Amino acid sequence: MRLDKFLSVTAVATRKETAKAVRSGTVTVNGIVAKKTDMPVDPEKDTVTYGGKPVVYKQYRYVLLNKPDGYVSATEDGKDPTVLELLPPLYTDLGLFPCGRLDKHTLGLMLLTNNGELSHRLLSPRRHVAKRYAFRVKFPLSDADCACFRDGVTLEDGYETKPAEIELNQDKKSGTVTLIEGKYHQIKRMMEALHNQITYLERVTFGPLTLPADLARGEWRELTAAQEQALLDAAK
Numbered sequence: 495m496r497l498d499k500f501l502s503v504t505a506v507a508t509r510k511e512t513a514k515a516v517r518s519g520t521v522t523v524n525g526i527v528a529k530k531t532d533m534p535v536d537p538e539k540d541t542v543t544y545g546g547k548p549v550v551y552k553q554y555r556y557v558l559l560n561k562p563d564g565y566v567s568a569t570e571d572g573k574d575p576t577v578l579e580l581l582p583p584l585y586t587d588l589g590l591f592p593c594g595r596l597d598k599h600t601l602g603l604m605l606l607t608n609n610g611e612l613s614h615r616l617l618s619p620r621r622h623v624a625k626r627y628a629f630r631v632k633f634p635l636s637d638a639d640c641a642c643f644r645d646g647v648t649l650e651d652g653y654e655t656k657p658a659e660i661e662l663n664q665d666k667k668s669g670t671v672t673l674i675e676g677k678y679h680q681i682k683r684m685m686e687a688l689h690n691q692i693t694y695l696e697r698v699t700f701g702p703l704t705l706p707a708d709l710a711r712g713e714w715r716e717l718t719a720a721q722e723q724a725l726l727d728a729a730k
């Protein structure tokens with residue numbers, strides 16, 4: 495792989511930035527100052543530094559993002575801004591895509607990755623990876639409504655949802671729901687089946703991941719090694 499490609503797939507520098515850094519002698523390969531941006535680099539074997547810092551090669555990247563209102567969970571959209579637009583261009587070039595969908599007005603935890611196989615496994619209905627959502631509805635929920643959630647709700651198209659956990663706050667109009675599947679607009683449709691209406695929805699967990707309290711809307715960070723491992727374990 496060319497040095498400039500290596501530095502772009504590791505989200506360190508654009509080709510232009512690499513050219514500038516190479517000219518100023520701040521990129522090294524195996525301890526020797528790089529002279530050309532197209533010099534070959536073996537990502538598995540060579541040691542590259544950029545501005546004095548070692549560059550760690552990772553084939554797969556995992557980004558946890560706090561989705562704001564109005565963004566769509568897609569890589570491209572003709573109409574609305576996409577969650578990818580919240581990342582710097584270097585990350586977009588890594589081929590990241592959203593692992594699962596949140597509706598345009600749903601907020602919270604969104605995982606982006608370029609690991610297609612892991613994403614597929616995390617979303618597979620067979621694996622039952624749990625996702626918890628904080629919600630608010632228009633009308634108070636009754637014990638019978640909660641029992642319906644726990645037993646499974648019949649949606650308007652006849653689909654019978656898998657049992658979902660529900661916890662209500664004292665106001666009975668807010669709480670959390672935990673799903674082990676991910677049908678289109680699922681929570682909205684479950685509430686509608688009970689003649690209620692979602693007014694607020696935020697995903698707070700996805701498998702082993704929790705939305706960090708200090709991650710503001712629209713902000714993102716890469717997963718730690720421990721979080722990555724926990725995700726791989728959840729997808730086994």
Ligand code: URA
Nearest residue numbers: 597600679680681682
């Ligand atoms: N259920 C919904 O209705 N919307 C989401 O975005 C996620 C779960």
